[in-house]
Amino acid sequence: xxxxxxxxxxxxxxxxxxxxxxxxxxxxxxxxxxxxxxxxxxxxxxxxxxxxxxxxxxxxxxxxxxxxxxxxxxxxxxxxxxxxxxxxxxxxxxxxxxxxxxxxxxxxxxxxxxxxxxxxxxxxxxxxxxxxxxxxxxxxxxxxxxxxxxxxxxxxxxxxxxxxxxxxxxxxxxxxxxxxxxxxxxxxxxxxxxxxxxxxxxxxxxxxxxxxxxxxxxxxxxxxxxxxxxxxxxxxxxxxx
Amino acid sequence: xxxxxxxxxxxxxxxxxxxxxxxxxxxxxxxxxxxxxxxxxxxxxxxxxxxxxxxxxxxxxxxxxxxxxxxxxxxxxxxxxxxxxxxxxxxxxxxxxxxxxxxxxxxxxxxxxxxxxxxxxxxxxxxxxxxxxxxxxxxxxxxxxxxxxxxxxxxxx
Numbered sequence: 001x002x003x004x005x006x007x008x009x010x011x012x013x014x015x016x017x018x019x020x021x022x023x024x025x026x027x028x029x030x031x032x033x034x035x036x037x038x039x040x041x042x043x044x045x046x047x048x049x050x051x052x053x054x055x056x057x058x059x060x061x062x063x064x065x066x067x068x069x070x071x072x073x074x075x076x077x078x079x080x081x082x083x084x085x086x087x088x089x090x091x092x093x094x095x096x097x098x099x100x101x102x103x104x105x106x107x108x109x110x111x112x113x114x115x116x117x118x119x120x121x122x123x124x125x126x127x128x129x130x131x132x133x134x135x136x137x138x139x140x141x142x143x144x145x146x147x148x149x150x151x152x153x154x155x156x157x158x159x160x161x162x163x164x165x166x167x168x169x170x171x172x173x174x175x176x177x178x179x180x181x182x183x184x185x186x187x188x189x190x191x192x193x194x195x196x197x198x199x200x201x202x203x204x205x206x207x208x209x210x211x212x213x214x215x216x217x218x219x220x221x222x223x224x225x226x227x228x229x230x231x232x233x234x235x236x237x238x239x240x241x
Numbered sequence: 242x243x244x245x246x247x248x249x250x251x252x253x254x255x256x257x258x259x260x261x262x263x264x265x266x267x268x269x270x271x272x273x274x275x276x277x278x279x280x281x282x283x284x285x286x287x288x289x290x291x292x293x294x295x296x297x298x299x300x301x302x303x304x305x306x307x308x309x310x311x312x313x314x315x316x317x318x319x320x321x322x323x324x325x326x327x328x329x330x331x332x333x334x335x336x337x338x339x340x341x342x343x344x345x346x347x348x349x350x351x352x353x354x355x356x357x358x359x360x361x362x363x364x365x366x367x368x369x370x371x372x373x374x375x376x377x378x379x380x381x382x383x384x385x386x387x388x389x390x391x392x393x394x395x396x397x398x
Contacts (some may be wrong), residue, residue: 042378046344051376116370117342121352123282158260165264177280178304180352185374194376 011084011225019214026207033204037197044194053111055197058185059205061104065167066209067097068132071139072164075157087153088224090160091143092216096209098136105133116180124173125181132170135163149227283352287331296357303363304352304371308332312347325351325363333357337365344370 037055044051074090077083108126109119120126139159146152174183187195283304289296308324315321321337335353345351350372353365 045377045379045383046346046349046372047376048343054376115342115344115372118367118369121282121369124280161261162264165268169268178282180282180369180371182372182374185376189373189375191376191378193378 011221011228019211019218022207023211023215026204026211030201030204030208033197033200037201041193041197047115050111050114051194053107054194055201057104057107057111058198059201060100060107062202063205063209064097064100064104065171066206067093067100067213068136068164068167070213071097071160075160075164078153078157082150084149084153084224085221087149087157088220089213089217090157091140092220093213094136094139094156094160094163095216096212098133098140100209101129101133101136105129121180123180124177125170125179128166128170128173132163132166135159135166139163149224285327285329285331286325286333287327287329289333289357290331297359298356300354300356302352302354303333303335303357303365304350305333307345307347307349307351309347321368325353333363334361335363335365337368341368342370344372 034055038052041052043049070093071090074086074088074093077086078090105126108129112121113119139156142159143152143156146155173179174181185198190198283302286303286305289301289303303325305325305327308326311322311324313322319339321339321341323335324332325335326332335355337353337355345368349370352369352371353363354367354369355363355365357363
């Protein structure tokens with residue numbers, strides 16, 4: 001009864017390929033970008049060396065949006081095409097996205113305490129980011145609780161789309177509402193010494209993000225292929241071949 | 242068997258599209274509705290003063306810029322007094338205890354939590370820095386955080 005889906009959407013474990021090399025390159029580029037950014041940038045006039053948290057907080061925050069974009073694409077694709085791969089891709093991106101949202105919050109708090117004077121403020125930017133983190137963890141919890149793969153995929157796709165719709169709210173919150181968090185910096189609001197470091201780290205974190213999503217996706221495909229084989233074997237045994 | 246499997250699928254588009262419609266409506270309300278006036282993390286001095294006597298003794302967040310030249314730090318009492326001002330030039334005197342965050346200085350954006358007293362002085366329990374999106378290298382001969390060190394000489398973590 002489920003053979004129709006499996007015929008059109010066969011999951012095979014991915015070939016290792018050049019991804020390992022890409023991963024080494026991504027992590028090395030992050031190390032280089034961090035070192036370069038920290039070494040070439042002078043302390044900020046008002047903030048001193050605390051400014052350097054920018055090189056991790058901001059690139060991770062922006063690239064977490066990339067993760068949720070992948071979640072959105074995967075979720076919509078699953079609902080439209082019922083593609084198992086799309087579901088697994090969305091789940092992989094959500095995992096990476098949840099970690100990066102958690103990191104954004106944690107690094108933001110470490111930055112806020114010495115600059116703002118408080119660890120946390122219930123302003124629209126921080127609150128909407130916390131909601132995004134809770135939606136991402138809810139998505140992962142939902143996947144862990146639902147056993148039936150089709151139901152899990154459908155439900156989590158719905159939550160995934162809801163979570164992704166929160167992203168524009170998080171991004172625009174500092175412009176729509178009066179917040180404690182400052183509006184986005186731009187190359188004109190940063191001295192050139194800081195812009196280079198930000199650009200390098202945005203790129204490096206993007207590479208690491210792509211690598212992490214791919215690694216998780218490859219693992220998910222391997223796992224699903226094994227599950228499908230076990231399922232086919234069990235069904236075969238029950239129905240006598 | 243086949244019907245059992247495909248039945249939830251037929252219900253799904255209705256569920257998903259109604260959920261999506263709800264979310265889109267909510268988003269539209271957030272963006273274009275009256276919420277932009279309501280979601281404010283703090284009030285500016287002119288907004289707090291406009292409340293008149295209603296503002297007295299009610300917990301609120303007040304935000305604006307530290308009026309240059311208004312800062313008075315009493316080292317022995319660890320009492321900090323300064324004016325918060327806004328674009329309308331409204332001014333509210335603030336009193337706060339303890340050393341402020343290190344970015345505190347003349348002209349800095351701040352948000353204070355506390356209550357406006359009957360004497361029109363705002364008693365702050367928390368002092369928070371609100372900084373801009375600008376990051377600038379020190380000019381020649383300038384040291385970072387110099388203003389802070391001059392103001393709070395000897396103090397510091």
